[in-house]
Amino acid sequence: MADALRVETLRLAGVRKSYGTGTPVEVEVLHGIDLTLQRGEFTALIGPSGSGKTTLLNLIGLLDKPTAGQLFVAGQEASALGEMEATRLRGRAIGFIFQYHYLLPAFTALENVMMPMLAARGRADAKMRDIAAGLLARVGLTPWRDHKASDISGGQQQRVAIARALAMTPVLVLADEPSGNLDTENADAVFDLMRDVNETSGTTFLIVTHDPRLARRCDRIVELVDGRIAADRPNTADRGGERRHTQAGALPT
Amino acid sequence: MNPLALFESIVAFRFMREGLTQTLLIVFGVALGCGVIIFMSALLAGMQANIVRRTLNFQAPIQILAPEQVARPLRDGGRESVAAQVQPRSQQLRSIDQWQKVRTDIARIPDVIGVTPVVSGPGFARRGEATKSVTLIGIEIETYFDVIALPEKIIAGRHDVGPLDIVIGIELAKDLGMAIGDKLTLTTAAGIASTLTVAGIFDFGNKGANQRNVYVALRTAQNLLDLVGGASSIEVKVRDPFAAEKIAQDIRAGHDLEVDSWIKTNAQFFSAMAAQILANTLIRIFVGLTVALGIASVLVVSVVQKSKEIGILRAMGTARARVLRVFLIQGGFMGLTGALFGSLLAWGFLLLWRGVARNPDGTPLFIVIIEPSLFAIACAGATLVGILAAVVPARRAARLDPAVAIRG
Numbered sequence: 236m237a238d239a240l241r242v243e244t245l246r247l248a249g250v251r252k253s254y255g256t257g258t259p260v261e262v263e264v265l266h267g268i269d270l271t272l273q274r275g276e277f278t279a280l281i282g283p284s285g286s287g288k289t290t291l292l293n294l295i296g297l298l299d300k301p302t303a304g305q306l307f308v309a310g311q312e313a314s315a316l317g318e319m320e321a322t323r324l325r326g327r328a329i330g331f332i333f334q335y336h337y338l339l340p341a342f343t344a345l346e347n348v349m350m351p352m353l354a355a356r357g358r359a360d361a362k363m364r365d366i367a368a369g370l371l372a373r374v375g376l377t378p379w380r381d382h383k384a385s386d387i388s389g390g391q392q393q394r395v396a397i398a399r400a401l402a403m404t405p406v407l408v409l410a411d412e413p414s415g416n417l418d419t420e421n422a423d424a425v426f427d428l429m430r431d432v433n434e435t436s437g438t439t440f441l442i443v444t445h446d447p448r449l450a451r452r453c454d455r456i457v458e459l460v461d462g463r464i465a466a467d468r469p470n471t472a473d474r475g476g477e478r479r480h481t482q483a484g485a486l487p488t
Numbered sequence: 489m490n491p492l493a494l495f496e497s498i499v500a501f502r503f504m505r506e507g508l509t510q511t512l513l514i515v516f517g518v519a520l521g522c523g524v525i526i527f528m529s530a531l532l533a534g535m536q537a538n539i540v541r542r543t544l545n546f547q548a549p550i551q552i553l554a555p556e557q558v559a560r561p562l563r564d565g566g567r568e569s570v571a572a573q574v575q576p577r578s579q580q581l582r583s584i585d586q587w588q589k590v591r592t593d594i595a596r597i598p599d600v601i602g603v604t605p606v607v608s609g610p611g612f613a614r615r616g617e618a619t620k621s622v623t624l625i626g627i628e629i630e631t632y633f634d635v636i637a638l639p640e641k642i643i644a645g646r647h648d649v650g651p652l653d654i655v656i657g658i659e660l661a662k663d664l665g666m667a668i669g670d671k672l673t674l675t676t677a678a679g680i681a682s683t684l685t686v687a688g689i690f691d692f693g694n695k696g697a698n699q700r701n702v703y704v705a706l707r708t709a710q711n712l713l714d715l716v717g718g719a720s721s722i723e724v725k726v727r728d729p730f731a732a733e734k735i736a737q738d739i740r741a742g743h744d745l746e747v748d749s750w751i752k753t754n755a756q757f758f759s760a761m762a763a764q765i766l767a768n769t770l771i772r773i774f775v776g777l778t779v780a781l782g783i784a785s786v787l788v789v790s791v792v793q794k795s796k797e798i799g800i801l802r803a804m805g806t807a808r809a810r811v812l813r814v815f816l817i818q819g820g821f822m823g824l825t826g827a828l829f830g831s832l833l834a835w836g837f838l839l840l841w842r843g844v845a846r847n848p849d850g851t852p853l854f855i856v857i858i859e860p861s862l863f864a865i866a867c868a869g870a871t872l873v874g875i876l877a878a879v880v881p882a883r884r885a886a887r888l889d890p891a892v893a894i895r896g
Contacts, residue, residue, distance in 0.1 A: 296891075320602065326805015326806070341506040360493075
């Protein structure tokens, strides 16, 4: 029953990535990655520096194309798409949260959240404004909605970034060190918020982190070493029985 | 449909506001460039229009004369007897052959807006002891004013001359001490004299014309010059004075007549004008280039400064074409606002010029025409230059690799 309802948000099959292809300095960074994320999974991607985490995240985020292998996002073969279709799919299906929040400083918090909708549809309307206001309320920033992004604190900025990532109701949110730039308290708040979104909306999260404390709070931990998946395990550590761990069985090796 | 609600314009204007100093500086630069172009063009156009108007005041754009008479020494078919020297014939006053037919032919040419026969020749105006040589011009009252705006130049009396009337210039009136209603005696080379009453006095703003030209009725001139029923020339007005030479050529091709255009007869003026136009065009090109380079350099810097933001916009699904347009809009806007301020600047300077540049007697040195189309063209041109200048930076922005931009 549970298997039948299972929906793949993301599937990588034998994905490889080389840089400097066709030159004497060709370097392969990813050596055949197989990875599947089911809908609603909350996964940590860990690994030492230089292990290829960023490269992998760029491929999954459709910011780059694999040299070989296949990449499916929301059932669509993204590795076969042209630049324009890839951009459209990225806007529709994937939300990004970056380490340094990267809001557009010239815009207010509300406008930043509206931006993905505006970029997709081209024209501002009242509905976008309502959706953005709702998302800001959800991350607890209603009082700051009309403040310039550059005028609010780091923790608040990162919450705006989460709201922005959710604007297009993506199936997958990619977070690159989402709390790496925050103090413990704010880091926890941001993490809790993502967890909350994951549980209430069923949005799939893939979180790159160096912080073992945060990784331990995810449902599943994928470890990347030297461009290969070295470990992929459900995380049962301190999460006890309160979480579901339905994905464990479906993992490829 | 508010264009300011478009993604592209929202982002473009916010980017420009963020770099307000840069934006203001370049807009100021564009304004100066456009201001100079508009000011110079208005001045040049005013100067040309003034000279053209002054010349065409008393000269028809096209004048048709009887063909020149040439000496044809008689030759005997078989025997070789060639005159060693042939003296060119002196040109006597003659009528155009069948001028009525020529006139109807010419009136049929499109772009011709006035045709009138004229009988003109030399004569002497005498009053008491004073004698002045004049050019007697016999005009057909029904059609002459379609070609030459004599009525507008009348400063006293009237222009529609009767058989015994004459209209003279202000200088001649001064020289002979004449007023409306006074009589003078006109004598021509043909030895015919007539006493005429001064019906009107004109001022063409040209001393030569004011001194020499005298106008009488066509019939009167025909009698005085012994050219009864004839017309020594046909004067033609065309819609575009600058097309006069082209039309003159067409007439020349169809008739065995001498056809002069004012472009030919004022060749020096036209070459001076051509030089001015060339100089003005060069200035326009270089100012345009400077404006383009200025806008391009501001936008290149902006693309570098904003590469992270562009990367984020791209990552959140913004199409390349949208990023491209964000920067094209900025270029176009900088060009347009610059040109608007430049128009204001030029307008102010032109008004100032109008007030300051005057002849010693207080009349304007020349009337500067402030043509609204000039401002419109400048604004459109500057917008286009701005957009073109933005192409390179905009393409660079659109091609930014979001993965690199975000991390870089």
